[in-house]
Amino acid sequence: MKRNTWQREAVREALGTNEGFVSAQSLHSTLRETGSSIGLATVYRALADLAVEGEADSLQSDQGESLYRACTPGQHHHHLICRNCGLTVEIEADAVEAWAHRVAADNGFTQASHVVDVFGLCATCTAQAAAAQVAPAPASPL
Amino acid sequence: MKRNTWQREAVREALGTNEGFVSAQSLHSTLRETGSSIGLATVYRALADLAVEGEADSLQSDQGESLYRACTPGQHHHHLICRNCGLTVEIEADAVEAWAHRVAADNGFTQASHVVDVFGLCATCTAQAAAAQVAPAPASPL
DNA sequence: GTCCATAATGAGAATCAGAATCAACGCGCC
DNA sequence: GGCGCGTTGATTCTGATTCTCATTATGGAC
Ligand SMILES: [Mn+2]
Ligand SMILES: [Mn+2]
Ligand SMILES: [Zn+2]
Ligand SMILES: [Zn+2]
Secondary structure, eight states, X not given: OOOOOHHHHHHHHHHHTOSSOEEHHHXXXXXXXXXXXXXXXXXXXXXXXXXXXXXXXXXXXXXXXXXXXXXXXXXXXXXXXETTTOOEEEEOOHHHHHHHHHHHHHTTOEEEEEEEEEEEEOHHHHHHHHHHHHSOOOOOOO | OOOOOHHHHHHHHHHHTOSSOEEHHHHHHHHHHTTOOOOHHXXXXXXXXXXXXXXXXXXXXXXXXXXXXXXXXXXXXXXXXXXXXXXXXXXXXXXXXXXXXXXXXXXXXXXXXXXXXXXXXXXXHHHHHHHHHHSOOOOOOO
């Protein structure tokens, strides 16, 4: 049977306190910095398990690194993610679900699944970028 | 300026003769097997360049490996991919494009981009799977 | 055609995320 | 309390991708 260990719980909690998506490596670093003695392999295992059990969502960064995030359980959903700060919004879209299945069926495909993620700059980061645009030089205040 | 080398051309052609998505590693193997002396690093560089220039599409496998495929240039599109044999169908869906931008805008996000891929079992592989189901034992024909 | 600056190449080393090892550990159950 | 076995974690290993850098070869100049 599956056993309860403080390590699994530590990973669950660390995930929960994090707003955006995080890698196993950085989550491990965070845990270590807060005094935990948890091992890296255990973090990888715990995150993989959480993802399988539906307690965590995962996606791959542009560099192919797996990122995880605490997940609202039960419902299928996707994510709108800020490229700059990682802020993530869960989104549902039945229309897209239907579209994916229809496209698959129309082409004779069965057992359809899909990967749908939207990226962008959140309002805060957009404002920051605009401000930086006006004053491009991050130099010293003369 | 960008120079034309037989290596780039070899990669372009090898990509073109391949129906589905392929990795840099396997493309390199294929090229070597056909007598080419092209280097692995060069294949990686050529594929990355082709992707930037829009001549190739790329996606990441479940294991995080980058896969490439010759691309119908010019038009934005997505893919319907057979999990088993790699058969790929290019799909367009203005409705999904619009949805992605709307979802981003509704949440105050700018500079929206998106990742949309549909996976499944193609008709051929579905039939194969069904046949295997009926006769699960791949044993010798007695 | 020849020359040259320099972009491109490729063998091998370096990186780095992630998986595999395996002995020590400790959770759940009697 | 004792035990079986699922879990852990330091470490090693793997494999994809990138980096190095000496060598090669493209494309414009002449
Ligand atoms: Mn969906
Ligand atoms: Mn699109
Ligand atoms: Zn942001
Ligand atoms: Zn197929």
